[in-house]
Amino acid sequence: MSPEIVSILVLAAMFVVATLLPINIGVMAFVAAFLVGTTVAGMDTDTILAGFPGGLAVTLIGITYLFAIANNNGTIDWLVRVAVHLVRGRLVAIPWIMFVVAGVLTAFGAVSPAAVAIIAPVALGFAYKFGINPMLMGIMVVHGAQAGGFSPISIYGSITNGIVESSGLPGSPITLFLASLLFNLAIGTIGFFLFGGRELFSRTTEDVVAPDGPASDAGGAGTRTRGTTDAAAASSGPGGTATMTEEIEAETSVKATPYQLLTLVGLLGLAVATLFFDLDVGLVAMTVAFVLALVSPTSQKSAVQQISWPVVLLIAGVLTYVAVLEEIGTIEYASESVAGVGSAYLAALLLCYVGAIVSAFASSTALLGAIIPLAVPFLLAGEVGAVGVIAALAVSSTVVDVSPFSTNGALVLANAAAEDRDRVYKQLLAFGAAVVVLAPTVAWAVMVVPGWL
Secondary structure, three states, X not given: OOHHHXXXXXXXHHHHHHHHOOOOHHHHHHHHHHHHHHHHOOOOHHHHHOOOOHHHHHHHHHHHHHHHHHHHOOHHHHHHHXXXXXXXXXXXXXXXXXXXXXXXXHHOOOOHHHHHHHHHHXXXXXXXXXXXXXXXXXXXXXXXXXXXXXXXXXXXXXXXXXXXXXHXXXXXXXXXXXXXXXXXXXXXXXXHHHOOHHHHHHOEHHHOOOOXXXXXXXXXXXXXXXXXXXXXXXXOOOOOXXXXXXXXXXXXXXXXXXXXXXXXXXXXXXXXXXXXXXXXXXXXXXHHHHHHXXXXXXXXXXXXXXXXXXXXXXHHHHHHHHHHHHHXXXXXXXXXHHHOOOOHHHHHHHHHHHHHHHHOOOOHHHHHHHHHHHHHHHHHOOOOOHHHHHHHHXXXXXXXXXXXXXXXXXXXXXXXXXXXXXXXXXXXXXXHHHHHHHHHHHHHHHHOOOOOX
16 A cells, blocks of 8 residues: 555545544644554654644744733723623624624634634623524624634644645635635524524614523523513502613723733734734734733633643644655645546535534545645646635634534533533534535535636
């Protein structure tokens, strides 16, 4: 068996094991890089470790450290409060507020599952409080996080743009970002209307009061009408039940501490320094985090433990193994095999479906590092637009994270009420399956076939 086939089988086995067992795929990738590199390809240790993505590791550590500090000091919670305060009682705006906040977090560098983990409990809490379908809120959070996921300073964006640049392909970070943003906005809009968003146009926070607890009605949340509110308030005397408007005003104070304002300035500085002065994302993020740590050493104490070390290990391991594959010649071999279907356009579509199907069960971050290099050789031939194919691959490999088997979908499911969990699971499964089936074809048809990217 040729070294190329062996290395591909090992890569496939890694994803299967990571799907079935709670083992970080990065660990397996480092082991695979060592064993395949030394026994199959005759590589020495220095050559194997030369593929370690040191710059990207610094980016992942710096950004997740900075966002751990921002989360610990209440800046993220403050952003949510400010956003909800702007709603002024309009329920229809709340799901979109969650979409935007999740997108802003990932656009500024938060890892997508981290953003969903922060926003999903808040969003699902609002869903049950205001009588909004929890499935609707979950979709908006997941696709909001993915909408911002390919900004030039994001984790996904850094990985994808780094691979494109190192491969010598023409790239467009802004086009990649906008492609993901618009695609996820479209899916979020479909989900909004599919799961009861239309009903929210005629409702305000004054129409409901805080429910006694979640109820398994059609919307997945307990609600009471305004008439019930008035009656309850009258029967409870001067200190009676508050309306939802009063309650939300009490919970959404928009006062920020000086430290939170400094954190916001730091996040804006990160964007300006990297977008306009082309400074390294990871080093700038580390610098901002260091300044915040100096200002308040005690508040950042636990932030180091909250760095996304599993993500760092995962992507560093996968990209190290991919470098071994490149050294062996596997990437060129696999790409020639895909291109052998007779059409570069069909090859691009097949890769989009591979990305979507695998990502629905495995890590999107790991998959981006593994699948995009497969397209590089036939893209260098110039038969199809490189920017369009990379954008279609990136979108196809990430929009499916609404699946309950992915981290983001699982986080939504975990925050659903116990009595709603089975229903939300089935809805996530059906919606995720539809995205897996349709999204790659739509992305390919819009971004690859016209040849305008």
